[in-house]
Amino acid sequence: MTDAVVAACRDLRRVYGDGPTAVVALDGVDLELRRGEVVALTGPSGSGKSTLLHLLGAMDSPTSGSVVVAGRDLAGLDDEAASRFRNEHLGFVFQFFHLIPSLSVVENVALPARLGGATPAEANAKAAALVERVGLGGRGDRLPDALSGGQQQRVAVARALVNDPALVLADEPTGNLDHASGGEVMRLLLELAQERGIAALVATHDPQVRDFSHREVVLEDGRLATPPTS
């Protein structure tokens, strides 16, 4: 593993349940993600995309195999450590934005920083700059409900980046957006990833995502259909 590798998984297996009803969601996945690289993760529904993101996101543990993110083997992490790790090194973007409706745009973006222990002033300054960067300069005091879907997803991207993560995981980030807004969000993600040397893994069904990523990996029934690196 070189310095450039931000995240790597080896022979990753995840089986849900046991006995005859057990579902093998991931079946021996090897994958590496490098700094500044945006990777599209495609594949039919139920092929294990979300499962893979959860494992990389320290939100779930594999049945076997290893996950290393930002030089850290996730296997040994207890909940406390996993939470801190997510907060410090990971960013998430969800299909349904998942902003906190009661907090303003800036407060939403600042939330991970606040959870990480930053003072309100620090967190808000950082958040305000990011909000500016995603093109929502004048709207920092608005509530999420006052924004369009595309704008909300840009807020979510800003939120994912506020703690300068090594890896951003996005699960169908354009799934709930029209084509144009989806494209804009993806462009933003790509720009920011390259700017800040962040790796991004984008699970998607949306063909245009390919246009905004460096490479594509395809999952089929829990197995990668392309080699881990290209």
Place this chain on the structure above:
Amino acid sequence: MTLRGLRTVLGVLLADARAHRLQTLTTCVGIAVGVAVVVAIRTSSQSALSHFRDTVQTFTGVATHELHGPAPLPAARLAELLEAPGVTAAHPVIESHLVLDLGAEGARPVRLVGIDPFLSAPFLQLDDTAVEQASAAGLFERLMLEPGFVLMASSTLADAGFPDGGVLPARGPTGPVHVVAAGVDSSSLAAGQPPVALADLATAQELLGLGDRVTRFDLLVEGAPDAIPLQPGERLQKPASRGERAETMTEAFRLNLLCLGFLAVLVGAFLAFNMAQFAVVRRRTLLGRLRCLGADARTVLGAALLESACLGFVGSLLGLGLGWLLAREMVDDVARTVSTLYGYIETPAARLDVVTAALALGVGTIATVAACWAPARSAARTEPAVVAGRAHAPGGLVPPWVPGLLLAAGGLLLAPPSAVVLPALTVLVWLLAVATALPRLLGRVVGRVVHRPVLALAFGRLHRSLSRTGSAAGALAMPLAMTIAILVMVGSFRAEVMAWSRSIFGADVYVKPLYQELYADTARLSPELLDALGEAPEVLAVDRLRLAEQPRGETSFLVAGSPLEATRMRGSMRVLDGGDVPTLMAAMDRGEALVSEPLARRLDVGPGDVLRLDGRDGARDVPVAGVFQDFSWDRGYALVSEPRFLELYGDTGVRNAALLLAEGADAEAVARRLSARFGDAEFRSTETLRGEVLRAFNDTFAITYVLQTISTALALVGILTAVLCLHLERRAELGVLRALGARQKTVGELLVTEALVLLGVAGAVAVPAGLALAWVLVSVVNTRSFGWSFPMLVEAGPVAGLLGLALLAGLAAGCVPWWMVRRAPVADLLEDRR
């Protein structure tokens, strides 16, 4: 809307309800608890009451009338009575007391009931088992043939340590006698305080030295009893006023308890409303899909209402079972209350009757459907185009004028001056006002900007859908307010009774003639005894009490004449109106009267009015000087000075007396000494009397304590379900927070903070609301139904205790969901999988 469509949609909704077991169960539990209270209260009070009536009837018989005389009546009157038109049956009865000698352990009084076993067959309802047992053992023959033979309950004999069938020394009005007591297993013999010894008429006459006289005749009369020949001084009355009091109590009890029961249902229904609202949010996608697939709005509405009826019915069934279990516990307390207020009864078995069951199922189901009406309508309005995503709570806030209108309407219900049921409704309406006002109040609080991250998040989450969080706060505040109201009401009442018992027993030793009941109207303390008491060295003064019955309309009240030495010397009287004690004593010396509070209310008289009294020389108008507080006679009485009484009614003798002792005298010892010296009177120290009164009142409150516990439990269930429900709605949000790096501890803090904020707002509203409700209960409902008024006393302790308990429940309500999500993988939370 087609029937088939309705059934299909209902099927889908029920499947969804099954899939979300926890939430469905919560809906049912709210209703169940409410229904359980109704069932428990109805069942236990009815069982206790009907048992009480049976007990009363056993010894008052099923007679329609009783003939009493000024002194025991000759048994020979029977023939004359049987011939009187309208009289279908008559039998002679003796009812008095006998004191059984326990040697060193003192004496034990029994109620001696003498009957003619042949004549009394239509009247006497001895328990079947006791009759079988007695006839098998030949006890009835012995009853008729053996001198001094009495039947007693085996349990009474065992309690007193008497040998079954042994010869017991006893004291009667004529001196020492002997009885032979045999035991049978009979609850009706054990009933009554003191317990009953059943004897043949002749035996009773001999034991009491009555010759051929009896204390009364029980009659079965068809139509009006006008044609029955009465001798001077005789009166015909309804079977023992005990029976009547049973009716009065049924009224008062039913009102108070059922009011509480329905309150509980209201609270339960509110919890169901809360859950139904939540279900609509949860099912937005589901409903949207159903609408997409062609279910029209009316079908969805119909199915949602049918579903709520199903849940209500299941909840009511649960409540029925729960209520019955509860009733079995409660019946003991109710029996204690009934015993204290209206005569001793044994704890009966709780019996669930069909009417109660039907009522419970009906009320529970209808209340649930009514509560789910608004949520069901918003469910029906779901747009077919709705897709998954952020689901917002249906409906807006209740317009601000609604709580105001409810408050005003509740106030209006207080206006009709004599109604009792309407003020009880006020309590319901005001509770609803509280519930509808809460969302806005909560909005005020959580709409504020705060900067601590967890608090800001909590406020934000609560503010997001105020109609939901607000109704959760309402579900929390309602039972809390109700419990505070009951707590304050009971506390005020008890404090008042304590104070009253201190004031009323101003003297040190109380004297009454033995065998007062034998000579119902004529038992008096002899002038010789009173003189001797006056001269006893320990005695400072003797308060003689003279009584006259004053008919007024349908009923009557009492006029008492007394020198009131204790009041004069010790100021022991609680004056409600008319000035201080010396002023009132001076007024009485001028010949004016004081009236007790219930009488003042009944006749609507007060200082400055006149009271018309029918003395032996015709009617006299006596000015009323003041009103004093008294709980001893609920029909009320008037008090005049002794000379005034003698002038009005003549010397009808002294009923009982109170002795004032010199400073430092030991009342107990004096009472014992006087008992030993004067055999024909009973002496009791104030201490003993006060103890009896307080014990009686504590027993009376036994039932309210149970209710208090139930409503507290309801409040706690309300808190738990309201918060839990809110939480279930926002599980995914916790997943987001966790994904962003919030630790489990932070999530716990958030959940607990939310619960506490909700509880804080609900509590802040519930306390004043509870006090307002307590005021209605204390100052309006109670005064109107019992004629007693007392100031509202808020004891900080119990209220603080309740709030503390609520706080614990709030903490638990925060911790339970935390515990539920603690182990859940973040990914599952995010996708709201459980």
